[in-house]
Amino acid sequence: MEKQVKKSRSSGGLLVLLVIVLVAAAGYYAYTGYYSKEGMIAKTAAKAYELYSSADKQKDIRLFLGDPDKDGFKQYKAKIFDTKAVLNQVKQAVLLLLQAPPAGYVSFMPQGTALRDVYLDPNNICYVDLSGELSKNSNGGSTGEYMTAYSIVDSICTNFQEIKGVKILIDGKEADSIAGHFRIKDVLKPTE
Amino acid sequence: MKKLYKITLLIFLISGAAHAVQQPVSVPPDAEDNQHKRYVVVIDAGHGGGEWGVNVNGTYEKDLNLSLAKLVADKLQKAGNNISVLLTRSADTYLKQEERAGLANNKRADLYVSIHCDYAQPRVDGFKIYYFYGENEGPKPAPGELTRWDDVQYKYEGPSEKLAEAMDQYLHAGLIPEDSSDTASGENDIVPLGDRGTMGTYVEPLIGLDMPAVLIEAGNMNNKNNLIALKDIKMQNIIAYHIKEGIVNYLKGK
Numbered sequence: 001m002e003k004q005v006k007k008s009r010s011s012g013g014l015l016v017l018l019v020i021v022l023v024a025a026a027g028y029y030a031y032t033g034y035y036s037k038e039g040m041i042a043k044t045a046a047k048a049y050e051l052y053s054s055a056d057k058q059k060d061i062r063l064f065l066g067d068p069d070k071d072g073f074k075q076y077k078a079k080i081f082d083t084k085a086v087l088n089q090v091k092q093a094v095l096l097l098l099q100a101p102p103a104g105y106v107s108f109m110p111q112g113t114a115l116r117d118v119y120l121d122p123n124n125i126c127y128v129d130l131s132g133e134l135s136k137n138s139n140g141g142s143t144g145e146y147m148t149a150y151s152i153v154d155s156i157c158t159n160f161q162e163i164k165g166v167k168i169l170i171d172g173k174e175a176d177s178i179a180g181h182f183r184i185k186d187v188l189k190p191t192e
Numbered sequence: 193m194k195k196l197y198k199i200t201l202l203i204f205l206i207s208g209a210a211h212a213v214q215q216p217v218s219v220p221p222d223a224e225d226n227q228h229k230r231y232v233v234v235i236d237a238g239h240g241g242g243e244w245g246v247n248v249n250g251t252y253e254k255d256l257n258l259s260l261a262k263l264v265a266d267k268l269q270k271a272g273n274n275i276s277v278l279l280t281r282s283a284d285t286y287l288k289q290e291e292r293a294g295l296a297n298n299k300r301a302d303l304y305v306s307i308h309c310d311y312a313q314p315r316v317d318g319f320k321i322y323y324f325y326g327e328n329e330g331p332k333p334a335p336g337e338l339t340r341w342d343d344v345q346y347k348y349e350g351p352s353e354k355l356a357e358a359m360d361q362y363l364h365a366g367l368i369p370e371d372s373s374d375t376a377s378g379e380n381d382i383v384p385l386g387d388r389g390t391m392g393t394y395v396e397p398l399i400g401l402d403m404p405a406v407l408i409e410a411g412n413m414n415n416k417n418n419l420i421a422l423k424d425i426k427m428q429n430i431i432a433y434h435i436k437e438g439i440v441n442y443l444k445g446k
Contacts, residue, residue: 070316
């Protein structure tokens with residue numbers, strides 16, 4: 001009899017443990033799902049409805065991607081929608097930089113980096129707010145961080161001449177550097 | 193009274209004569225300073241402790257940086273009595289940039305060389321030397337205001353560029369120093385890495401340094417041959433030898 005009680009207590013304990021594990025798992029998926037969903041919304045919005053309308057024509061832009069053979073940029077001709085709001089065009093360009101690169105090109109964007117937002121101040125300085133993966137997943141040293149920063153800056157300033165410089169934010173805040181090698185505290189001007 | 197007058201005259205004549213004797217042998221102050229100047233050089237091994245930098249299959253950048261930094265420091269120490277060398281770290285420890293810069297600034301170092309290895313495209317071969325260069329020319333403090341510590345490197349853009357060029361010259365494979373005094377050790381050899389040149393940009397590990405400073409990316413850890421060279425102690429000696437040569441020759445020209 002005593003044995004049976006013990007068994008039932010132990011089954012009860014297992015049940016509680018199972019519930020805790022299930023709740024924790026649900027919480028985890030809800031949490032991570034929320035963030036990945038945020039990233040998806042930004043991308044979907046760019047592609048589908050928020051950043052352009054079907055009436056917008058397409059235009060060519062030059063993206064500054066990596067050259068697999070040398071230490072420098074290789075320009076890639078891409079298409080975006082020619083929306084009225086320049087900021088929407090800038091967002092489209094940055095989202096293209098965050099996608100997997102075409103064959104023969106290299107992306108300098110650390111894996112998992114998502115675009116949070118883009119702003120423009122009255123002095124035509126563009127603020128590009130990227131997720132924390134920009135610094136967490138950076139593995140390039142001085143050269144890699146430099147290429148990451150100027151891939152964004154040159155892609156924006158070359159295509160949108162009214163933009164005078166770019167300030168990179170991480171998770172909505174100013175940061176000293178991307179990952180300890182390249183300072184992003186200052187407004188960056190295009191290299192060209 | 194006459195006696196007092198004679199003594200005063202005698203003292204005056206003696207001091208005048210002594211002054212006259214000193215004049216012809218005196219060295220202009222600047223030249224004297226250069227002859228006897230002791231230079232303080234700080235060699236910084238990038239990363240350390242829990243911050244390992246690049247990691248290629250368990251080969252950590254922090255370890256390669258430390259090994260190279262120690263070799264450069266050792267060779268510099270042997271290069272002459274007028275050079276004092278300090279390492280920011282001599283073990284696997286992590287230091288913040290403020291601590292690295294603070295050490296060099298407190299010792300009033302004449303120059304600072306930070307040693308790193310980077311991770312570029314696999315086909316990118318060689319070393320690259322960075323110095324701080326800001327497009328915005330840095331904030332200009334009002335009269336009586338102090339320069340912010342993290343803006344101080346703006347002052348050294350010119351000298352840092354010269355230091356980078358001196359180091360590039362001596363690391364360049366085609367420019368082997370003619371002085372063969374070090375050849376017995378086999379160190380005066382061709383640098384086994386390509387030359388990616390020098391570049392001025394916003395280099396975070398040089399922030400806060402109140403002296404000419406450069407960061408050398410000694411090789412590309414994502415390039416198979418570079419990684420083999422960076423891990424080989426003989427190759428490390430060759431690289432360190434040429435870094436030392438660049439530093440010594442920059443100091444000679446100061």
